[in-house]
Amino acid sequence: MVSFAAPRPRPAPLTFGHPIISGIGGVGFEQGLRLDPSNANRLYTSVPGALSSDTSWIWHSLDGGKTFKWVIGATPLEGKVTTCFGGGDTETGVDSAGHLYFADLTLANFSTSRSDDRGATFTCSNTGVPDAVVDRQWYAFDGDPTNGGSIYLVNDEIGPGGPVCGNSLVNNVLVMYRSPVNGAGATAGIVFGPRNTITADLSCDEGIMGNDEVSPVATTLGQPDGNGGFATLASPVKHIFVIHDDAALHQIQIGRCFPVAFGPPVPNVSDPSGLNCTNILVAELGATGVKTGANFPTMAIDKAGNLYAVWEQAPINDSGQVTGDTVLKYSFSTDQGNTWAAPIQINTSGSPVGTLHNNVFAWAVAGDDGRVDIAWYGTPGVAPNPSNGPDSCTACDWSLWMVQTLNGHAATPTFTAPILASEHFIHRGSMFTLIGGQNGDRTLGDFLQMRMGPNGEAEIGYADSNNIDEPFAPHGMFVRQNGGNGLLVASSPVSISGLAPFNAVSDPSHDGKYEVNGLSSANMPQLDITNSSVSLLTTAPCSSAAPCYQMVMQLNNLSLAPTIAQDPDPDLVWLTQWFVPSTTDPNGGRNFFVYAESFNGGALQCFVGENAAQAVGGGVTLTYPGATQLPAANCLSTTGPNGTITIDVPLSNVNEPGAIDNRLHEVTASTMTLQQPANTVPSIFGIGGSLFNLIDVAQGYTFDPTVHGRR
Template identity: 30%
Template sequence: TPLPLGFQDVEPEIKVDLFGNIYVTAIEGVPAGVDLWKSIDKGATFKYLGQPDGAQCPVGSMCSNDAGLGGGDDSIDVSPGGYLYVSSLWLGSVTMSASYDGGTGGIQPGQKWEVNPAAAAVPSDDRQWVAAYGPETVYMSYRQILAAGANTSNVIFVAKSTDGGKTFPQQVATFPVTSAVTARREGNLVVDPYTGNLYTSFRPQELNGHTRAELWLLKSTDGGSTWAMTKAYQGPAGTDIGNVFPVMAVDRGGNLHLAFSQCSFDSTTGNSSNCKVYLMSSTDQGQTWLPAVQVNNGPETSYAILPWMTAGSPGVVDLTWYGSNITTSTQSADWHLYFAQTTNATSATPTFTQVQAISQVVHKKDICLKGGACGSTGNRSLAEYYQIALDPDGNAHIAFTDTVNSNTTGDGRTWYTKQIDGPRAYAPPAPPAASTFAANVPMPGTSPGSIGGGPEPGIKVDSHNCIYTTAPGNPFVWKSSDKGLSFTRPVNPVADEPTLTGGDEEILPFPPNPTGLDSVYFGDLGLSSVHVRKSTDGGQTWFKPGPGGAAGDVAISSDRQWYSGDRAPAATDFTIYEMDHELSTEDIRFHALTNDTAWSPDASGITSSELILPPDSTIVNTNPGPVTVDTKTHQVFGFFNASTLRNNAVQPPFGKMPNVWEATGPGSAAAGVPPGPFTNFPVFKGVFDSPATPAPPAGTQTFGTNASNDFPAAAIDNAGNLYVAWAMNNARTNRYSVWFAASHDHGKNFYGPFEVSQGIGAAVMPWIAAGDDGRAEIVYYGTSAAVDPNTVAKDDKNVSWNVFFAQTLNASAREPVFTVSQASDHINHFGVICNLGLLCASGTRTLADFFQVAIGPDGVANIVYADDATTGASTHPVFARQATGPLALTNPVAAQCVAGAPSPTPTATVSPTASPTPQPTPAQVQLLNISGRARVDTGDNVSIAGFIISGQRSKRVVVRGIGPSMTAGGAAVPGRLMDPFIELHDNAGRLIRSNDNWRSDQQQEIQATGLAPGDDRESAIVLTLAPDTYTVILRGANNTMGIGLIEVYNVSSTTESELGNLSVRGNVLTGDNVLIDGLILRGGTSKRVLFRAIGPELNGVVSGALQDPMMELHGENGALLMSNDDWHQAPNAAEIQATGLAPKDDRESAILMTLPPANYTTIVRGKGNTTGIALNEAYKLQN
């Protein structure tokens, strides 16, 4: 395929980024510039993007055709995240042009081309080569050409940029000017992405006894600061291997490959003959080399020149060259494009599969190999080289020069072709066996047989195989002592503070206790701080750690806390590290708690200038991932996503975060001392959206990457390798998938990324856990539907999600491979999954932001995920345990959870045994719901409900104010209150919380209870309350009036505390405007309940009290069970008197009955249709 343009373009370069975008450049010659093309459809079409080079190129613009100063030589590369680097040789220096938006350009920072017209600091240079390394490091080599023929000339320099090509402060001569060996034909520069080692080669000048038949290797193992030079090859006498550039490549096994064209050379005429392409390889990073072997084969390509190559999996090398059947370089011939592949380049006798890549003749004349010395005596229309590159699948792509088919002038034009069949260059090792998972287990609710919890669940496994899970909404912790077969009903670790409603939750069993229970730390995110609790009895009871509870709170103004633990500073000490995200400044902070003394001050994890405001960042936005510790070095690592200078805003201020960062520093040196100081290293840097103005050419769009889907995940294995996983969209297709990178040098550099999720669908919210060396496991939500998860409709049944488990046993290797298995045994979600956090629309973030996997001492994977697709249940955590498949530990321990926790409540997934089961003790009857319906007016005539929580433990309740959704007999209640407003007060009358419209506050927590009101105008509050008396006031917003309903629901039914009594005060009128109370009794036995209707006792307390109340008690079907006018006339008046709760006025009413578990209603009217304010009360008595 010819690339669109109509000008001379030769020496084409080609690169394919991790998303599959294809970039091609070619030179028009000095001073005509470097042309750039891009394909986003796998090479089907290419679009011209102008000339990004040239010292005179206006900032933020692309140079017009033939305007560039450069164009002498070009060299390009792309970073692992998609940064595009284009270099161009001009007469004064080398221009480096960097693009961070896929080459589309713009005028905003991050979108505009960053043009450095003097990237080479040494004057009079030639033939630059570019090599990208890591997120934002780029190297450039070039040759100094002062005083040709003298030893002081022809030194190869290597420049280094660590800011994405903007500046090159490091310029290093690879050998001294006094070297006896100097360069004449310098080859390309390559970097090993795994080690960071740099390599280049050259053919020397014919000085000091050196000849054209030599190849020399330059190698740096310290980032280009110092270099070693060794001879790599000595050819036969009378040969020349400068035809034209030697080529190097590093495969995924770290093997080094060197290709060149070797010709017989006539020193008298300067002509070459009998040229062949050779390949030689090194398995020890260039220390020794295997013998060179000829690649080209057959009479049709007996003459082979201008080779280029690329390398894939270990020992796999793809090569290309121009070939014909001539014997000398001065002969005209039909030249063809050839391709060969070897899969055993590192063997003693490599074999090659060779094909003619395309049928067309690409050149019909001679080819001069003298470079600039060709003059008018030889044809140099093909210039000196062309290139081959691999796409993410391992297919070969070639950009080449054709002088025959594009025009009739004989000038070179750039063409493109790609591999469409045959073996790919990537042939990874066999992945591990697939895993299976046991029947999934939902977390139990607070009442027997119910399902409980919320989204965003977390999980940890202690050293004894006790499994702890947690979820926000309610600050709940569940425990399994039987390897996940069953879980206890939830416990609230922060029940000692009843006003805490459960924000983000974190749990950490630490330190391991070989002789007893592991301690467990819990963190609940509150509005003011992270509330910390500790358990030493297996999660039964919880308390604030530290002297007098001094460590019970940490991290004021925080958001999303994470824990990790270490035996430090000394082996007998233990330190808990807390990392969080400061809510207002977006800082990443670290605290330390050593030996349960007190939390240290915070240490900032933000040190890179581009993350600090000002001057380098416009909007700082971070998203915190986990914190982890290397227990051997005691180094602390925290990971987070971040926005950039451009911010890639989707919806300010929480826009796209294309970058993944690490903050690392030493651990705490002493109690009370924070870890650090911290240093930031980039894990991954993605690209920006194409600009809207000026819009790029159609067919070149870049979708800015967003690595915040939602938190990055990270883990460290037992060998000290660091692993990071995140989900992001493909910048070419916008498809979301899971990616993985690894660090083998304690977080200074990261290798990758590699795509983990498989198929054409979408994958989000990964989490990672690691075991022994190279063993890592990633979980994520995945769908087979090819959709953007952010834009799918809510509950779209065509987009179903499941939980997937990706396992690798060679995560620390150069070519990690994963096997993906499904972990969920049912669909856990339908439709949209929004990753914009707090900016998500209602109902689009029901799974919240993450779920987790943890590895137990037995090496088995344990997963807890969120499920909102189960019929009849709100969003809740579900547990999945690996049943078969490889383990994460090579020497697992068959640990059994230590006794000490409450007996677990079996779930429906556990099969009963044949053993006889004793009859259980009847459960205590509990009030699960109490409600009061009354006329709501203004002033004192509002509706007021009082209730009591008795017992020793706090209770989770939902309080609701209902109006618009009230019905009776299936029809709307006439005169209902259309905009209720509720207040909750303590026993001293202090306001605890108020609410007008329930979605405006605590929406997620309320929905998680399954008790969300049916109308957005109605009110609701969910809180955990300590034993005490409480009052609820129901008003009409803006003094509106009508019939309203106060409801109190017990959502944490435990025998340690009870929702005891109910008292509702309201204005009793006539008709439907009477006072109605409802209650629900649940349990195993009947219970005595006393109901009262109070009126005259309110004289002097309120004006207009009801002077003669009457009461009715109704059952579930509405049947009248009993009625009463004056209590002392009741048939059991003596029993009423004996309770001590008899009304004080004989005109007041009372009913005492023993009631089985059921729903009941009491109605209070005025005798003779009298009206006034009354109380309707219910007391649950001790039998």
């Protein structure tokens, strides 16, 4: 009798939920993302405004990324979160106990902050590090820094590197700081110790650094012993790694540090910085003919302590011009970074849109042994040859992609084909990279971020610039994996319901609150969304010849009166917005909206328009000023418990030539309060509008006219 093994089930394909607008206010320029290890449903995003605006933003989600608002400590209307200076590069972090940390760049220094109440209040310092003229910071955590753990801050010092490194002048030095100093938990994340130089002063070893990560595996690996080996520590410690490239952009290197006592410089024992560090070569790309830098290299560490490195590189000619595709390269180490596998190129030929020829802003995350996700922006577009590569890809459509490997340190790691995570392209035009000489469109910033969720799923913060203000006001976006293999064996395959609703969505009641300056009001029932839906209407006041989108918002208890005792702003807005990506729009598409508005309890009026931006210092924040008022018959309300606002907007008012499909993407209902009507400052070529407070927001969904009812 012959027996046969049962066939192994094929793994479910990787899938993502609908993208979510995480930044209804502010902008989405290089949005950071952090998950709270103490609460699976809480996560934070952050974005810089501008140094001249002295404003950066932090959002939180309390429902696993379905909805986002500014943290409670934000100021009204503008959203600044701390009293310290800022507006430059931002970095957030959350320790194992749920403390929230924030670093905001001022160039002269970092303003460093910690919140012990999840963003309601912050303690901050304008001089977080004992240093000056600093740039681009990243955090890594070991436990709870307020109670015996540590936070590690890496950044570049501008200028003390080699004065001339190839074509690069006045170069950087890579440094790491540790907090708290000598266990002073009250100052954790606010005051950092002296620097430890991972790359030497006057050297050419630092271009820009990527993320830093703490290994979950403690070892006794110490400093180099001078004989080709390494000292053995008395007790195992967790090492901190930071990946970077060199000033000439021809090498990938990694810094490896570990904590020692704060004290005199005794290798493997103590140091004024509380750290010992060494620097290791990951890959020599070649002195000529190739270049990295699109933009930060990235690394991840799995639960077994294996290291993974990812970077972009492109071929160049003798003049430094790019002569081919910008590709993703990958390597790994199974011995704490001492040695690295020969780099391999990640195959991007199997995407739904064909080969991705230009690939930038990669970010990696790892889970269980050998399981790694890599996300990035990629396009099938081909840049001219020779050119500035991604920075010359002026007619390219970029999307958010992800690949996954489950055997990341095998002799030949295997990856999935690229998976479209953003549902549609998110940017039209070029990118801004070091490979391209920083000659492109910088609207998306310099990076995106991905984290591993509680089920091993990928969670990604990114930006979408498909709107009238494409050059300077992208939306912050978030998307979460809902199916397929995850990074944790115990919870794989991932299966998360409720992340891809169509045509309608419900929203929890009692969360319509005015939350500013550390205070959260009682629920305002007239602004408390309980349901949002879109349908196609061909009856009066519309018709088959002139159809409408009927947009219905249900409220907890609708009235038109402001709640002045809780919120001083008299203008109430009930708004629904959506994206229409377009293959012909030079901006990539449009962000339409409709809203109903009542000023100080007056009669309801309804408007249709598209997003705009209003200045905040030298930066901008997104606004939503109506352009066309709708007739009274298209603007109806039913007050009282479970009251509704129904807006019938003619399709002719929101038509976008070249739309990629007949869907409305990222449909998002929200309520707002303002000091004045939303279109008091009319939009002129995308500039205008009024600042607002976001009161409630419902989960985003997709309207598909071929789907009947909700799904």
